[in-house]
Amino acid sequence: MAPLLEIKDLHAEIAGGRKIINGMNLTINPGEVHAIMGPNGAGKSTLSYVLSGKPGYEITGGEVIFRGVNLLDLSPDERAAQGLFLCFQYPLEIPGVSNMAFLHTAVNSQRKKRGEVELTSPELVRKVRELGKTLGIDADMLKRPVNVGFSGGEKKRNETLQMMLLEPYFCVLDEADSGLDIDALKVVSNGVNALRSPERSMLVITHYQRLLDYIVPDVVHVFNAGRIVHTGGKELALELEATGYAQYQSEAA
Amino acid sequence: MASPAPAIVRPTKTGAELALAETFAAVRASLPGGPDVAAQRTAAFDTFADAGLPHRRVESWKYTDLRALMRDAKPLAPLPDADAKAKAVAAGSLFSTLGFRRLVVVNGTFVPELSDLSDLEPGVTIASMADALADPAGLPASYLGRTVASPDAVLALNTALMGDGVVVHVAAGASIPRPVELVFVTTAETPVAAFTRSLVVVEDGASLSLVESHEGPAGIAYQVNTALELVVGAGATFERVKVTTEGSDAVHLATMLAKVGADARFSNTFFTTGGAVVRNQLLLHLAGENVKAHMGGVSLLAGKQHADTMLSVDHAAPAGESRESFRAVLDGASQDIFQGKIAVRQAAQKTDARMLSRALLLTETAESCNKPELEIFADDVQCGHGCTTGTLDQQIKFYLMARGIPAKEAEALLIQAFVGEVIDAIGEDGIRTALAEATRAWLLGRE
Ligand SMILES: Nc1ncnc2c1ncn2[C@@H]1O[C@H](COP(=O)(O)OP(=O)(O)O)[C@@H](O)[C@H]1O
Ligand SMILES: [Mg+2]
Secondary structure, three states, X not given: OOOOEEEEEEEEEEOOOEEEEEEEEEEEOOOOEEEEEOOOOOOHHHHHHHHHXXXXXXXXXXXXXXXXXXXXXXXXXXXXXXXXXXXXXXXXXXXXXXHHHHHHHHHHHHHHHOOOOOOOHHHHHHHHHHHHHHHOOOHHHHHOEEOOOOOHHHHHHHHHHHHHHHOOOEEEEEOOOOOOOHHHHHHHHHHHHHOOEOOEXXXXXXXOOOHHHHOOOXXXXXXXXXXXXXXXXXXXXXXXXXXXXXXXXXXXX | OOOOOOOXXXXXXXXXXXXXXHHHHHHHXXXXXXXHHHHHHHHHHHHHHHHOXXXXXXXXXXXXXXXHHOOOOOOEOOOOOHHHHHHHOOOOHHHHHHOOEEEEEEOOEEOHHHOOOOOOOOOEEEEEHHHHHHOOXXXXXXXXXXXXXXXXXXXXXXXXXXXXXXXXXXXXXXXXXXXXXEEEEOOOOOOOEEEEEEEEEEOOOOEEEEEEEEEOOOOOOOEEEEEEEEEEOOOOEEEEEEEEEOOOOOEEEEEEEEEEOOOOEEEEEEXXXXXXXXXXXXXXXXXXXXXXXXXXXXXXXXXXXXXXXXXXXXXXXXXXXXXXXXEEEEOOOOEEEEEEEEEEOXXXXXXXXXXXXXXXXXXXXXXXXXXXXXXXXXXXXXXXXXXXXXXXXXHHHHHHHHOOOOHHHHHHHHHHHHHHHHHOOOOOHHHHHHHHHHHHHHHXXXX
């Protein structure tokens, strides 16, 4: 079976030449959920941005193969259409663009790029409402401008809604639990778990173990100074909770 | 040898100024109107001749130096022939499906056979300006040049040379649900000039929605000087949207003089995408108390387009509320100027005036310029203004792209949202939709 995603010796810098990703290797097979844990400043968010194509980073080495194509050659929208989804740690507010219009444009842009039939407005609205119900997102939130005036929990539920609607092959969740109380965390992780399937993989980025009680990973990686320094099973998350990252930090140095 | 310094140094007249003087001398006898109108024209032309075309040292024209931008004055457009009228049939297409009452002015002349004058609602009277000027008991005799006083040279030139236009009267208490659309179209194939003047009187308690569109051919350096005088009676409601989609080489100079009575509602929105040089000046006089006035504007400019909006809001009576909300989206090496003056007279206590203008620069060569001005003589007032100039938010653009939306579409969404704040404030559904579509069309046409 071909891996869904292969990161090979990836190196990346931010503008100004500071190296953040430092020889990263990772292979994820279809259906697997991997967790990346690491201290603040380790480069976890940078990894998610580099994968999704955010401007401002320079790839200085290595490659990323995703579903058979070289991901790094694609623009962010092409990566999304190829099936990559980044669940933002801090979803942005977009004044003046209604949530529903945003979802409609996103879905149909992807469909168009893949040569699929675009959804009509009624089809889209029905689908969004159904998914919204499972996440506690009401009609009013769908009419409002994207994320404007949403609480932290509402923003994360909105991210989850987008993910469920867009049905990506690969989801990168960056600190999906930040800003969430326990109830919101349950709603979001139920949504994420509902998406688990033999074809779909996930990369769950977190520096707390708590999230992994709800989204249980198959593999846990310890990430430090821009690369994976240790890999284990789901029990590694609990270990890290008890011992911290100190031992891996020295290992990396 | 000492000689006394002249008090005023009058610069040599430009070619355009000389040509305008020649034109006025040649046509004055044949312009519409009786002796009173002729006297008005002569006085106005003297005002113009004294001042000349506005230039940098005229404060309100500081950023639009017409002396430099209008090198010559084009000949007056001839009366439209059958061919010119045939070309005007499709004009005003932006609103053509909305069933508005279309009144069409071709090359500066009102054309009844292209206009919808049937089944006028009770209380509505419509006439051509040329006919109305010739009628000593007509509406212009009572109102023209008497709404808001202004020494502006471009307005004076309009008064001197006004040929035709539309006069609309709405009787007291008459509510007109069907909007009236004034379609101004230039169909000439050579550069011509048209001076149009319109007058709208909405009597006490009446209501009217007016759309005005101005368009013409690309690649021809025609000149439009158009003016509208408006009187809104006590408790009346008036809404206007003016769309300027003139051809690529046109110079479009527009003046609106509006006098608004007590408890009235006034709304005016400019939507500008076309023309090489566009000037929209609006002088609003809040004559009665408790007026609510809204002024909006959207300029979508590209290439070397230059658009200048000049507002002067005169709060002359207590408890008036004025809101100004302007947006400019600037591509290429275009320039947008916004000058907003709010004056609050001593009598105008409890005035609440707010002005906001925002520009979005899509390139490094585009320019925006904001000049707010407050002149407040009353003490119990709220007055605020703000202006911002910025670029598209790259973080938000990335967020949209990360959801699969291509760069150009992401930009279009953000720009539509930016101007949507103004368009959404328009009362008529159909107009809002048409302007949103026009915005989208402009965005898709961007290089
Ligand atoms: N755009 C940026 N400009 C400057 N420094 C950055 C930028 N992005 C990340 N960094 C720096 O890179 C390092 C890694 O950051 P980040 O990827 O956010 O780590 P993590 O998500 O693991 O906490 C940090 O030291 C951070 O300050
Ligand atoms: Mg982070």
